Amino acid sequence: MAKQDITCDDIIKELKTGQYRPIYYLMGEEPYYIDLISDYITDNVLNETEKEFNLTVVYGADVDVATIINAAKRYPMMSEHQVVVVKEAQNIRNMEELSYYLQKPLLSTILVICHKHGVLDRRKKLAAEIEKSGILFESKKVKDAQLPAFITSYMKRKGVDLEPKATSMLADFVGTDLSRLTGELEKLIITLPKGQTRITPEQIEHNIGISKDYNNFELRSAIVEKDVLKANRIIKYFEENPKTNPIQMTLSLLFGFFSNLMLAYYAPEKSEQGIAAFLGLKSPWQSREYLNAMRRYNGVKTMQIIGEIRYADAKSKGVGNSSLNDGALLRELVFKILH
Structure with a gap:
């Protein structure tokens, strides 16, 4: 498996077998997997007694690369390993200098770098050095x-x-x-x-x-079924409960659905399995709404709907709209979709 294709599950599985790498560089836009891996290492590599002397946690705003290297070069006390965790590493300048340490890393040190909301340039020397001795993991949204x-x-x-x-x-x-x-x-x-x-x-x-009964899932279902009465009941509920049903969330969901519907017209096989495979859906049942929608909306109408959703999104942000509130905007949009 190519290093860049390694998954969170692959890393956790290897850690559970007691196979540790000198460095885990965890980067990307999705913080969840970065935290999951770093927390697993922090919680499981050392026992509670060993943690007192061999667990170091620092933050990018408080350290530089030289401090990290010095910490990584320490030998563990009464333990096979020491763990050094660097959180918020995106705040560290000159991270490239870490490549000098990685040319000959201390095998008793497990260095965990948590670089959130960004990635390393894989063309640089540091990325190559990480992949030689450790794990370079990108946590994607x-x-x-x-x-x-x-x-x-x-x-x-x-x-x-x-x-x-x-x-x-x-x-x-x-x-x-x-x-x-x-x-x-x-x-x-x-x-x-x-x-x-x-x-x-x-x-x-x-x-x-x-x-x-009154949520975006049901609104989408009403639109797919062209159930005008149900759609307007849901919109009225949204208008009365704006904090729990913000228009931006509804517009995002509708845009995603109709964008996928446009793609579904190009699926080689117009079946639950065929559309699921073409759209990258994990379960065939997820494609049923697309099949239903294809019976009621043709490709031209779908393109028009996508344009109307974009227009409504702009108006919800004040572009070309001086009077309509969110409820009225959504009601206008759904009318244009259904008619």
Whole structure:
């Protein structure tokens, strides 16, 4: 496997076997996986006694590369390894100088660099030195279409199942902030009645505050089915509860759906499996709405809808709009979609 293709699961699996690298450079736009790996190393490589002398945690705003190298060159005390964790490493200047240490790293040191909201230039010498002796991991943002699979997989590891509608409600409401999403999932696990291992839309409504009948998932469904009455009932609810149903979240979801719908017209095979594979959806059931929408919206209409969503987004930010509130904007947009 190419170094740049290594996954979070690959790294955790290797760590669990006791195979440690001299450096783990964790970088990227998604903080969740960076924290997951660094926390695993911090919690599991050393026992509690060893941590007192052999665990060093520093922050990028407080140190320079020379300080990190000096810490990495120390030998462990009464332990096989020492762990040095550098958080917020994106704040460190001249990180390239770390390459001199990596030409001959101390094998008893596990150096963990947490570089969030950015990446190293893989063409530079430092990236090459990291890949020679350690792990260079890029934590990429999860796409909206990948969220249901992430939720299902996360809960499966916890021994919990979710109804498909419950999964979609969570994905649509929380979005791609994985730290917040896993927090909400843990909340659901804690509140599950004893002996129950399946989460329903009703439980999400009760414990997270998402209405099972009035949410973006149901609005999208109403639009796909061209159910004018249901769509307007949901819009009215959104207008009365703007804090829990911001228009930007709704517009983002609709834009993502109709953009994917436009792509679905080019799928070689117009079946649940064919569209799921073409769009990169993890489950064939996720493609059912696209198939339903293709029966009601042709390609030309879909392109027009995408344009109207963009126009509504601009107006919601004050561009060319002096009077319409968010509820009126959404009502106008949905009317244009449905007619």
